[in-house]
Amino acid sequence: MVPFTTLNALACPLGLENVDTDQLIPARFMSRPRDAGYGGFLLHDQRVGPDGASRGSILDNKAYAGAAIMVARRNFGTGSSREAAVYALWDFGIRCVIAPSFGDIFASNAVKNGLLPAQVSEVAADAILEWLAAASGRMITVDLQACSVVCGNRSYPFVIDPVRRLQLLNGWDDLDLTLQHEAAIKRYGENRRREHAWVVPAVS
Amino acid sequence: MTPKDSAPRTLFDKLWDSHVITMREDGEALLWVDRHFVHEGSHHAFRKLDEKARGVAEPSLTFGVADHYVPTRGRPVIADPEIGQMVERLKRNTTKHGIRLFGLDDPAQGIVHVVGPEQGLTLPGLLIVCGDSHTSTHGALGAFAFGIGASEVAHVLMTQTLWQRKPKRMRILVDGTLGAHITAKDLALHVIATIGADGARGHALEYAGEAIANLSIEGRLTLCNMSIEAGARCAMVSPDAATIAYLEGRPYAPKGEVMEAAIVAWLALASDPDAVFDRELRMNAADVAPTITWGVSPEDSLPITASVPSPEGSTQRQKYLMEALAYMGLEAGRALVGIPVDRVFIGSCTNARIEDLRAAASVLKGRKARVPGLVSPGSSAVKRMAEAEGLDRIFTDAGLTFADSGCSMCVGMNGDLAASGERVASTTNRNFRGRQGVGARTHLMSPAMVAAAAVTGCLTDVRALLLVEG
Ligand code: SF4
Numbered sequence: 001m002v003p004f005t006t007l008n009a010l011a012c013p014l015g016l017e018n019v020d021t022d023q024l025i026p027a028r029f030m031s032r033p034r035d036a037g038y039g040g041f042l043l044h045d046q047r048v049g050p051d052g053a054s055r056g057s058i059l060d061n062k063a064y065a066g067a068a069i070m071v072a073r074r075n076f077g078t079g080s081s082r083e084a085a086v087y088a089l090w091d092f093g094i095r096c097v098i099a100p101s102f103g104d105i106f107a108s109n110a111v112k113n114g115l116l117p118a119q120v121s122e123v124a125a126d127a128i129l130e131w132l133a134a135a136s137g138r139m140i141t142v143d144l145q146a147c148s149v150v151c152g153n154r155s156y157p158f159v160i161d162p163v164r165r166l167q168l169l170n171g172w173d174d175l176d177l178t179l180q181h182e183a184a185i186k187r188y189g190e191n192r193r194r195e196h197a198w199v200v201p202a203v204s
Numbered sequence: 205m206t207p208k209d210s211a212p213r214t215l216f217d218k219l220w221d222s223h224v225i226t227m228r229e230d231g232e233a234l235l236w237v238d239r240h241f242v243h244e245g246s247h248h249a250f251r252k253l254d255e256k257a258r259g260v261a262e263p264s265l266t267f268g269v270a271d272h273y274v275p276t277r278g279r280p281v282i283a284d285p286e287i288g289q290m291v292e293r294l295k296r297n298t299t300k301h302g303i304r305l306f307g308l309d310d311p312a313q314g315i316v317h318v319v320g321p322e323q324g325l326t327l328p329g330l331l332i333v334c335g336d337s338h339t340s341t342h343g344a345l346g347a348f349a350f351g352i353g354a355s356e357v358a359h360v361l362m363t364q365t366l367w368q369r370k371p372k373r374m375r376i377l378v379d380g381t382l383g384a385h386i387t388a389k390d391l392a393l394h395v396i397a398t399i400g401a402d403g404a405r406g407h408a409l410e411y412a413g414e415a416i417a418n419l420s421i422e423g424r425l426t427l428c429n430m431s432i433e434a435g436a437r438c439a440m441v442s443p444d445a446a447t448i449a450y451l452e453g454r455p456y457a458p459k460g461e462v463m464e465a466a467i468v469a470w471l472a473l474a475s476d477p478d479a480v481f482d483r484e485l486r487m488n489a490a491d492v493a494p495t496i497t498w499g500v501s502p503e504d505s506l507p508i509t510a511s512v513p514s515p516e517g518s519t520q521r522q523k524y525l526m527e528a529l530a531y532m533g534l535e536a537g538r539a540l541v542g543i544p545v546d547r548v549f550i551g552s553c554t555n556a557r558i559e560d561l562r563a564a565a566s567v568l569k570g571r572k573a574r575v576p577g578l579v580s581p582g583s584s585a586v587k588r589m590a591e592a593e594g595l596d597r598i599f600t601d602a603g604l605t606f607a608d609s610g611c612s613m614c615v616g617m618n619g620d621l622a623a624s625g626e627r628v629a630s631t632t633n634r635n636f637r638g639r640q641g642v643g644a645r646t647h648l649m650s651p652a653m654v655a656a657a658a659v660t661g662c663l664t665d666v667r668a669l670l671l672v673e674g
Contacts, residue, residue, distance in 0.1 A: 017520070017524060018401060018500070020501075020634075022634065022636040022638060023637055023638065026638055026642070027615050027616060028616070030617075031247075031286055031289070031290050033251075050624055075401055075435070078435065078501075079337065079433075079634060080615075080634075081335060081351040081353050082245070082353075083335075083353035083354035084354075101402050103402075103405075103435065104405060104406060104435065108352075108353060109355065109356075112353065112356070126520075163228075163230050163231070163369065166230070174355075175359060175363070178359065178363050178365060178367070179363075181234055181365075184225055184226050185234070185236070185363060185364070185365055188236050189236065189262070189364065196329075196465075197458070197462045197465065198327065198458040198462050198465060198469070199238055199329075199330065201264065201265070201456045202455070202456050202457060202462075
């Protein structure tokens, strides 16, 4: 996983609440292999009409081409556990989403792929969105060491679980860590079966 | 070590404590997974295994279910090659790793969250995961069950464990009794409307109280299923006599002496009387009306007797409401009752168990549907049961299609979709934009309410329908 420390990048003010993962990537695209790239599926049905014509979404606005930060409102990534929502954001080029709250599973999936879910207050989200709306093409700096979002001369704190922060900062993969506990896992599994015979699925 | 006899613990505390393999200084715990369900959508995770050239740590605790992409008609033929490939890929991956698969042609096939409890794979006291957010369903039997993403699925496949931080504990106590024709679905939508789609975020949610104790296991499954729509990490109900009665004799459930020991362990799981919750809410079942969604999030729920909300509140809120109403093609202020629907769907892991089909059939019996609709039972076993009871005839006589079991129109991955602009009365769990098809307008409600909408061709208070027509 690529470590995340600081990011200075163009920010796209999506500004919507309850952006569920069904919107982030409609289900019909999820059977595709990842190598093909998922970026084109990001928020697909808001960007492309049934006739294939562009709906003029902010994601396709030239002023935001190359944005690596997205700013949204409460409950971003709610709903389905599909990690493909993160793949779509990542392949589109997004490395950080700033919002007042995130769906739990989405936030976990994001971190596992190196994408930072930065949780700011409602007031801060409003202020950041307003600042971005005032002029297009504005850059934001997200500093994961300091847990701050810097917009021009204003700075806003964000929160993230300390463990997730460390994982992102170091680009750690869970598996390496888990394998250090292999003996304990084996012991636990054996004890559990011995002490509680009912946990073993009965053979039908 | 667990302080067994000291501090009072909640059901969730007990479930958590019994699965901790090791704790890290930073507070993350490595948890043991007792059951892991995979489905066609798990292909990303299997690919990660291949990339790392690793196998499945505990194939005997892993179960595959074909549900998300399976066709509901014309089986075993799968017309669409892309869909056929998804079902085939699951078969290949499970065969390769020695995992028991409830595949397309298996008599026990069905939707993963229906199959687990039905087969007795879901038990109280177990930690259960699946790469699907509605895994919260299994908590209805007193399990610690939650949905995970593809990276975590791969981690569980490789190690049978997961790193987690302990969520906070929340309890919703529901006093009193639900009124006639008011179900767990109405209660679930009522809860979500009350606390919001992120109201239980970061919490393990326990339901308790008189109304919950009186719910059938099917009802509890519906309630825990919908809890993810309130943002809960997982949801649960303490196992009781009803739980045990439900599990006895199920194929994979313990038998004989092992079952006796299990029952003792299960009944000890209930929250201790003085256990403390981080958050507690109390509501009265008598306040729950038949509840439906009008908008694009499950929190956009109202009693059927209400009207479409008018945009008010902050500018942001007004914008949200206006966009939701525009998507739904609804006019602010009009009564919900009487809004015409184009189609109905009875299915999904939320509301397609036998009790749900019975409730819908009791409304449809001797009546005709004015709109087309699809009934997809929660499992092939439920389908056979419904046929044995003659429910299939009631549905087809009413003019609805009675099909095979799968996720079907809950998510539309198999091609069962509504057309753009169509309004669907649906027993499913998500009314997100485009969930049932690009531009489709979903109204969530109970099976009886969907049946009532089918009969009248519009959103209807099932109580009024049954009163008027007898
Ligand atoms: S029925 Fe719907 S919610 Fe349930 S597992 Fe299938 S797609 Fe998910």
